[in-house]
Amino acid sequence: MGRFFKGVWILIFVGCIGVSGCAQQTSTKDETETKVVEPTEDKITKEEEEKEVQEPEVVEPIVVDILEPTTQEVVRSLTPIELGYGTEDAKYKAELEKWARELARGSETTPGLDSRMIPDKLGPDGQVIKGSPLIILEETELVDSIIKASEKGGTVELPLYVTASSYELNDAARLDEVVVGKYTTYFNAGVAGRTKNIELSAEAINNVILGVGDVFSFNTTVGPSDEAHGYQPAEEIVNKKLVMGIGGGICQTSSTLFNAIDVLGVGYVEKHHHSLSVGYVPKGRDATVSYGGKDFRFENTTGVPLLLKAIVSKGSLTVEVRTSKDYQAQIKKGI
Known part of the structure; x- marks a missing residue:
């Protein structure tokens, strides 16, 4: 009878050891599988970098604004590169000269900025009746200023020279x-x-x-x-x-x-x-x-x-x- 109980305890002990070993193996396997499935931080960073490379930064074109000096209103905005600046400089300058000439002297439909002097007059009471001054747009100066500003962009004021009648x-x-x-x-x-x-x-x-x-x-x-x-x-x-x-x-x-x-x-x-x-x-x-x-x-x-x-x-x-x-x-x- 004593031998019977002794055999039973041996069987129970061996079974417990087997169960413990299986549990440890299963736990190790689960941990290994979890590590394989999880993505690494290095992989995410690389994908983000590749995405950034595929979307280059948009560069705005250079613009030159020509202003009326008194009101500071924009007379014209031009994009130099579209008119040949940097690739066809002679053509670009010729286009600017043509525009400056029309601006100064006018066209069939638009009066020019240049205007001759209308002299003052002496009224019957001895008071002066004001006329209007001489106004000249310096075309060459305007073209040179625009070309200079075409490299980096910016503003250029019309070089208008006003001459009033010279008397006291x-x-x-x-x-x-x-x-x-x-x-x-x-x-x-x-x-x-x-x-x-x-x-x-x-x-x-x-x-x-x-x-x-x-x-x-x-x-x-x-x-x-x-x-x-x-x-x-x-x-x-x-x-x-x-x-x-x-x-x-x-x-x-x-x-x-x-x-x-x-x-x-x-x-x-x-x-x-x-x-x-x-x-x-x-x-x-x-x-x-x-x-x-x-x-x-x-x-x-x-x-x-x-x-x-x-x-x-x-x-x-x-x-x-x-x-x-x-x-x-x-x-x-x-x-």
Whole structure:
């Protein structure tokens, strides 16, 4: 009986050892399988790096903004590379020069930024009636500035140069004191259209103030000689022929002005002769004009401010050039 119990205990002990061994093997196997399934941190990092390589950074193109200097408004934004910068530089520069020229001088539909001076005038009460200054867009400077900015981008201001009339406001009322130049021409007062045109153009230049260095433009000062401004049909010279045209007669005003101012030896910027001789001035002493075409322009190189007076009487037109007594002795006469 004792041997029986002893055998039973031996069997139980051996069984327990077997069960313990199986449990340990199973646990080790489960741990191994778990480690194989779990992804490593190194693998995730590599996938993220590959993803970043596949999505390159987007580079914005270089842009140059051209600004109006007073308002700081953008006149034009351009992308240099699209216009040939860096690949076709000569073409790029030519395109900029063309645009700058159109911007300055205008086109058929858009006025240019360049504008001639409209001179101030002396009012009947001695007060100055303001005109407008000379404005010039420096085209070459604009193109050079844009090209310089095209490498890194940025802004460029339009190089606009504004020149006001050069005289002292306090002197204006005294500029009519002495006559330093004068000329008179004659016309048939019975020809209504021509007479009216001479009167209107003479009034336009009457009491005009010319500062030192100012450039006077007859066409700019007088304006359009059309029906909308009161001008009438009259004979005028066109291609060596006398024809009827609106504004005929204004060339007598411009020619009379030329002869009056010429005694001071001013600098002439633009002057043209008629294709036929005219009867109101000696041959070669005329100055033909046509609004939008030929102009009569001169610069006040006398060194002192001047005042123009235009007086129309029955059948005559007189243009006088005046200045202050203080300035009379200082006038520089050209050769």
